Amino acid sequence: MAPTAILDWGHPLVAALVARVRRDAAARGAGSPREALQVAHGIIARGVRPVYSVEDRRRTSRTMRLGRGSCSQRMAALESVARAMDVPTRVRGLLVDGVFWYPRFPRFRPLVPEQVLLAWPEFLLQKEQEPAQEQGQEQSHAQGLEWVPIGELFRSPAERGGGSGGGAFTNRGGETLFDAVARTAVDWDGTQSCGMPGGAGCDLSAHVLVDLGYFGSRDALFARHGQTLCWPARRLSEPVLGRWSAGAGADAGPTSP
Template identity: 65%
Template structure:
C-alpha cells in the first residue's frame, strides 16, 4: 500500500504517455547552467577541476572516461541519503557532502556540462512500491509514484543514459539491482546495467537489470531537470518535503 496524500495534485490521475525512442526524440539538451546545475558556483567549479585533475592522472582521454572518474569521486565523497529536495542546487549537495540519487546525478550532469558535454533528462514515474525494501516499516507513507530524472549525455554523436557511461559487457555474478542496502541506483549503474524499457526480466546473470515492470509512465525528455520539475513538480508536495527533509536528508541509505 502506497500513499497519495503526500503527493502534489499534478500526480493524481497523471497521463501515461508511451515511451519515446531516444534516437527519434528531438530534445536537444544543453551545456548551459541552470538553477539546479549552478556550474559557475565556486564549489561546483572546484569539483569539476578536481575531476579534470584526477582524470588526467588516470590517463582518461574521453569525456565518457572523465564522467566515470567524476562518478567514482561522488561515490567516495558524497554520502547517499534519502533527501527529497530534487531541485537542490549542485553546490549545496557538494557543500553538505551528502545527497540522494537525484542530487548526485545532478552533480554528474553539472560536471558533464562544464566539460562541454550536453545533458538532458528523461522523466520517469516509478511505482512507489519499488522503494518498499528500503522502508519496510513506513510503507503507508511511501508515495504511490516517484518522479525520477534519469540523465542522458551527448557522447559520440548520440544520447547515452547514465548507465551507458559504463561497460557492463559479460556476465555479472553479483546480479541486478535489488533497491535495498547501502547501494542505490547511483552506485548500481556503475556495476550493472539498469534498463527501464527492456522486455526481459532481470535474471542476475547477464548483468543487465530490467526495471521496466516498475515504470508507470514515461514523461518524455526535457532539456534539463529544472524543466522537468517545473512542469511536473517533485515527488512530494511542499508541506511533506518540509517535514520529511530534516529527517530523510540525513538518513543514510541502508540505515532503514
C-alpha cells in the same frame, strides 16, 4: 551548456569538483569525455554521502557543501560536471511505482508515495567503436554522437552483451541507483541484457508507470511536473530524511551531519 538553477556548475564548489575530475582523469589516462564522467561518478559516489533527501531541485553547489545527497541530487552533480566539461545533458522523466522503494522502508510502506518522479540523466557522447570484423579493416573516424543514459555509462555496446554484471540491483542496503550503475547496466525499457543472463535483476521496466519523455534539463522536468512530494510534505520530512543515510535501516533514523 549553460548552467541552470539546479546544475549551477559555475559555482566555486562545483568548479572545484570539476577541477578535481580533470586532474584525476588526466592522472588515470582517462582521455575521453565518457571516461572522465566515469571518474566523476566515482568521486561523487565516494565524496557525497547517500541520504533520502526529498528536495529534487536542490542546487548542486548546496549538495557539495553539505557533503550528502539523494540519488537524484548526486545524479544532478554528475550532470553539472558534464555540462562544465562541454558534454550536453538531458533527462528522461519517469513515474516509477512506489513499490520499487518498499525494500528500503519495510516499516513505513504506507508513507511511501504511490509513484515517484525520477529524472534519469543522459549524456551526449561519442559513439563507441565496434571492433573491426576482419584483420586490417579500417574503421571510420566519423563515429557520430549518441545519447547515453547514466545506466549505460560504464558499458560499451560490446561489453553489455556478456559478463556477470556484478549481481542484481535490489534497492536495499547502502547501494543506490546512482552507485549501482558503476557495476551493472540499469534498464527502464526492458530492451537490454543488463550484462546478466536474461537481464535478471536489472531490468526495471516493470516498475515504470508513465514515461514522461525527454527534457532539456531536470529543471524543466520539475517545473512542468513538480516534485514527488508537495511543499508541506517536503518541509516536514526533509529535516529527517535529508540526514538519513541510505542503508542505515528503517529503524536507524537520521545520522549526524
